[in-house]
Amino acid sequence: MKLFKRKTREEALGRKGVSELVRLLGKDKVLTEIEDRLCYSYDGTKQKALPDIVIRPKTTSDVSATLKVADKQRIPVYSRGAGTGLSGGAVPLHGGIIFDLKGMNKIVNICPEDFTATVEPGVVTKHLQDEVTRHGLFYPPDPSSAAFSTIGGNVAECAGGITGLKYGVTRDYILAMEIVLPDGSVINTGRKTLRSVTGYDLTRLFVGSEGTLGIFTKITVKLIPKPERVDTLAAFFGERDDAIDAADLVVENTIVPRTLEFMDHMTISAVRGFGGITLDDNVKALLLIDIDGTGENIKHDLSIVERVCKEKNALKVKVAETEKERNAIWSVRRSISPALYNIANHKINEDVCVPRSKIKELLQKVDKINEKQEVYVASFGHIGDGNIHVNIMYTDEPGQGEIAERVVQSVMEEVVTLGGTISGEHGIGNKKSQFMELEISPQELSIMKKFKDFFDPKGIMNPGKLFPST
Ligand SMILES: Cc1cc2nc3c(=O)[nH]c(=O)nc-3n(C[C@H](O)[C@H](O)[C@H](O)COP(=O)(O)OP(=O)(O)OC[C@H]3O[C@@H](n4cnc5c(N)ncnc54)[C@H](O)[C@@H]3O)c2cc1C
Incomplete structure (x- = not known):
């Protein structure tokens, strides 16, 4: 892999290069003004780096x-x-060209009889979800950013979401792709069939590749029949371990909820007063559970979940009776992100994932950090699949930033010791590349780098991401 030195626009492309692109693509698709370039200089991490030129493609050509x-x-x-990524994936660290793929936003087709849809990468995830619903179908991957993030970005990050335990993540729904490689050649991977085992699974290699191997220009996703309805239950606990045990017991009773979400004491104290339901002072942990299917099976599953939560000492169990009540319960979950700023004005949102059996140990580590009262860590997330968001909250006081960074390092080390992963959702980008070697062995890392060098021998695609020191 090659290391780039930051170049000016003229050095990077030259006036001749810009005119060549304008000739090839047309003036409207090539932006060079500073006010345009500024709009493409950041992502959800709030880092900033200016691209030299913005390309707004409409076609694979x-x-x-x-x-x-x-x-x-x-x-x-x-x-x-x-640009909603939370690991710096779309930040143009070395300048150069940035592709704004939001203009490639056509749903090419939905084939209800094949259970597939083919889309361009700029389609917003919720738009696809809504469109397939009209055909009685369901595209399950559901990141909280679904209303504004794109399918291309979801595939590049292998986005997860609240439905992961029952339905899996983006990777599990990608059947085939059209991809433009760094040298401009176009390849097609996978098949538009629900099964294909012919040859190596190149599609899977590109899912989660974080924009470092090629640019997806068409994506074929798998669809499944839409569940008839969804019901919601909230269970309030006085002890965190009771909530974790209840979550385990739900699954042990062979119930696989559509969502199984958890909030710890610190998170609850931040959201108190924010959402649509009252959270008493003695509530120290919360489970939010969605069950989907048909009326009869939902009724059956909910009664088991309710019993299990009570067995594990839930202070209260509330089943939403109406859509309004469902929304009120979910508004508490949705309010977490803004509400956490009640604790402190800076947040580092880590998306670690541990084996489900290690969740208690991870949270005990978090307790030790909180006991020191230097920075505070609020934990919540997808307890069903062990993907816990640990949010390190810190202030502007001198030294707080450094303490927060040290806490991140120690959380990463603990997660890897527990057999977990440093990223279950948001990817590595440049924000976490320094931790790659904690988790990935030198041999595995060297294989990954060989793939990178094979597809991108000149190292032009998303330099500065994924691997330490690129
Ligand atoms: C409020 C909020 C909630 C979030 N919730 C979740 C969540 O629940 N689960 C989750 O997993 N993530 C979540 N995220 C993170 C983020 O939304 C996801 O990573 C999402 O998949 C990024 O999509 P995007 O379109 O914004 O991609 P961008 O941020 O623009 O890009 C992300 C990466 O994808 C690459 N890329 C984009 N398009 C292509 C393409 N066509 N071909 C090749 N590479 C491409 C970019 O180079 C970059 O590396 C959340 C973010 C926010 C701000």
Whole structure:
């Protein structure tokens, strides 16, 4: 992999290069003004780096033609969907070209009889979810950012979400892709069939590749029949371990909820007063459970969940009777992100994942951090699959930033010791690349780098991401 030195726009592409792109693509698709470039300089991590040129492709040929120019001149290239990434994936650290893929936003087709849909990468996830619903179908991957993030970004990060325990994550729904490689050549991976085991699974290699191997220009996803309805239950606990035990017992009773979400004491104290339901002072942990299916099986499953929570000393169990009550319960979950700023004005949101049996140990580590009262860690998330969001909250006081960074390091070390992973959802980008070696062995890392060098020998695609020191 090659290391880029930051170049000015003229050095990176030259006036001739810009005119060549304008000739190839047309003026409207090539932006060079500073006010345009500023709009593409950041993502959800709030880091900033200015691209030299913005390309707004409409077709695969636009992407391919631009990459041929970039390849010839060794210009760094970055792909961007909606820019909601939380690991720095779309930030153009070395300048160069950024592709705004939101303009490639057509749903090419929905085939109800095949259970598939083929879309361009800029389609907003919720738009796809809504469109397939009209056909009685369901696209389950459901990141909290679904209303604004794109399918291309979801595939590049292998986005997860609240439905992961029952339905899996983005990876489990990607059947085939059209991909433009860094040299501008176009490949097709996978098949538009529900099964295919012919050859190596190249599609899976590209899912979660964080914009470092190629640019997806068409994506075929698998769909499943839409569950008839969804019901919601909230269980309030006075002890955190009771909530964790109840979550375990739900699954042991062979109930697989559509969502199984958890909030710890620190999170609850932040959201108290924010959502649509009252949280008494003695509530120290909360489980939010959605069950989907048909009326009869939901009734059966809910009665078991309710019994299990009571067995594990729930202070209260509330089953939503109406859509309004469902929304009130979910509004508490949705309010977490803004409410956490009640604790402190800076947040580092980590998306670690541990084996389900190790959740208590992870949270005991968090307790030790909180006991020191230097920075505070609020934990919540997808307890059903062990993906706990640990949010390190710190203030502007001198030294707080450094303490928060040290806490991140110690959480990462603990997670890996517990057999977990440093990222269950948001990817590595540049924010977590320094921790890669904690989790990935030198041999595995070297295999990954060989793939990178094979697809991107000049190292032009998303340099500075995924691997330490690129
Ligand atoms: C409020 C909020 C809630 C969130 N909730 C969740 C959640 O529940 N689960 C979760 O997993 N994430 C979540 N995220 C993180 C983020 O939304 C996801 O990572 C999402 O998949 C990013 O999509 P995007 O379109 O914004 O991609 P971007 O941020 O624009 O890009 C992300 C990465 O994808 C690459 N990329 C984009 N398009 C392509 C393409 N066509 N081809 C190749 N590479 C491409 C980029 O280069 C970059 O590396 C959340 C973020 C926010 C702000």
